[in-house]
Amino acid sequence: MKRLIEFIRDNKLFFLLCTLAALALRLFFVFRYPHVAGDSFVYGDIAKNWLNHGIYGLTDGPDIRPTLIRLPGYPTFLALMFSIFGQEHYHAVMVAQALIDTNTCLVIAALALELMNARTAKAAYGLAALCPFVANYSAAPLSETLAVFCTAHALYYGIRGLKELQGGQQSARHWCFCGLWTAAAIYMRPDNLLLLVPFGTVLLFLMFRPLSKNRTAIAGTLLLLTSLGPLIPWTVRNWKTFHIFQPLASRYADDPGEFVPxxxxxxxxxxxxxxxxxxxxxxxxxxxxxxxxxxxxxxxxxxxxxxxxxxxxxxxxxxxxxxxxxxxxxxxxxxxxxxxNPFRYYLWLPALRIADMWLRPRTEMLPVDPRWWEFSNDPKESAFSFLWAVLNLLLLLAALRGWISWRLGLYGFVLAGFVLVRSLFLGTLENPEPRYMLECFPVVLVFAAGAFTRSRQTTTPSGST
Known part of the structure; x- marks a missing residue:
């Protein structure tokens, strides 16, 4: 982190102004458009029962029944916040999320600095600070803000580990950090297990390159142990409580014995x-x-x-x-x-679901009609939604241009691979929700920042920082 700290010191005014803007934007959403509903109360109920009764469960009439419908990452965060600020104080939770998401902007800048150059890192920090599509989730007591935070860290430390591995340097520490942050991301949302796919693919590829196979094998082993090992207590708990093997969370948010349609x-x-x-x-x-x-x-x-x-x-x-x-x-x-029509079911509909999750206006956390294209219902809301859709599209086009402009090799493969694998997986779900793509936004913002800079400068190996 020495290089990042020096970079911040050299650009103190820029980072001060952008940090204030980032925090102001998130607090604006928190106090103007708080969104406490649905899953927020499910997480909150689990956190309160865990805190008050020592049972990781849901309230069922006068009883509390154990549950496994949610991994314990976000309920742990809520339990901590409730123990400090009082139960049901969701505004304190959202303010804390605003601070955490502001820190995520710095991690995104660090990733851009590691991959590209200082100018791109500044652009990435500015884009992340002012990106409303991630910022507005600070105003919702949901796992998304922390999931993005953990995912950004996992990608950053994984890229550093890869750079050190290719440079013939010791990379064990960064692979452990990558694995631990991946485990934290999984505990927030189980689909973040997909982080292991691009990293695992690249490590497997490096096993056949003229590098130290022992170092590569050690890196892969450390990544697996530190990312999957923390799931063991949760898996054991589910086996003891429900007598089933469940290392993640149930696919349809159902507890054992419940009917799923x-x-x-x-x-x-x-x-x-x-x-x-x-x-x-x-x-x-x-x-x-x-x-x-x-x-x-x-x-x-x-x-x-x-x-x-x-x-x-x-x-x-x-x-x-x-x-x-x-x-x-x-x-x-x-x-x-x-x-x-098998083609429609297996290919066409998943492709449309992926397109919808990426391209629709990201206004689901705002009091805006989701039928944004029906201008006759509310022209002002439809116009606002259309502008947000255009802004989202411009960001994605900038990310595509940045990815093409910068030749990032295996590092670009990891980042783009994560976006691709996650998109393909989410396309198989029957409930396409735009928030499911938020974990991809650290990659989108880094690539988009690259669209505004030139790739003349070569990146410095992380081992020199």
Whole structure:
């Protein structure tokens, strides 16, 4: 970190102004648009029960039942905040997140400095400080802010480890840091296990290069031990409590023995491509009615299929829950749709879901109509959403230009590989939510900063810092 500290000292005024701007933007969201709902209360309930009763569980009437639907990373953070500032003090949580996310900007600048040059690092810090798409999640008691924080650290230390490994230097310390930050990221969100894919691929590739195979093998071993080892206590706890092997969290946020409407989920996956469908249909099950008007035309392939779907939706609306019999009817409909057009199910719809998560206006944490394209409903909100979509698109185009302009070799492969692997995985989910892409934004911001600088300067090996 010596190089980074010297860099900050040489640009004190710039970093002071950008830090104040970054913190001001995040606090603006915290106090103007706080978003405490849904999953925030689930995390909070787990944290309070853990803090007050020593049970990692959910309130169930007068009882508390153990749960494994969420990994303990974010509940631990909430329990710590509640123990200091008092329970239900979510504003204190959000202010702390604003401070943490401001620090993430510095990690992004450090990553740009490691990969590119000082000018790019300054651009990366400015972009990260003023990027509203990550900043507004400081105002939501959700795991995203801390997940991005941990992911940025894991990428930074992993890149440093790779540079030292290729330079023939000792890299064990940085691979341990990379693994520990990866474990922290996994504890925030289980899909951050995907961080291991690009790093593991590059290390495997280096095993066949004229480098020290022993050093590469040690690096890979340390990465695995430090990233997966911290999951052992959680895995043991789940085995003792539920008698199942679960090192992460359940796929559908269900505890052992709970019924999951897999048929309904399968049917949803045969047509959903956007966040609006998640908000108006997927999240309504169970407990809220579903309007047929909320289903897009792509949900039906024929008039008989429309009528069959209408019948199933009507049956659900009568009871507001899905029992095994109704779920099986949805499964049959899903199989019919999947068999009718396998290309659509396996390739086209996942591609559209990925596009929606990357390109839609990132206004889901703001009081803005998610049907932003319907200008007749609220022209001002639609115009605002459109401008945010344009801003998001410009950032992504800048990132693409920066990635192409800078020849980063294996380091660029790791960063771009993480974005690609994560995108492909998220495309397989039936609930495309823009927030799932936030862990990719440290990479996006670094690449985007590279679009505003030239790659004439060579990067300095991290071992010289």
């Amino acid at each position: 897999l048929g309904f989920n399968h049917w949803i996956k045969t047509w959903t491509v956007d966040f609006v469908s998640v908000d108006e249909v997927f999240w309504h099950v169970s407990g809220e009615s579903i309007s047929m008007n909320s289903l897009p035309e792509r949900a039906f392939d024929s008039r008989p299929e429309y009528e069959a779907t209408e019948k199933l939706i009507a049956a659900y609306n009568q009871q507001l829950y899905i029992d095994p019999a109704l779920d099986w009817q949805f499964e049959l409909l899903a199989r019919e749709r999947m068999n009718h």
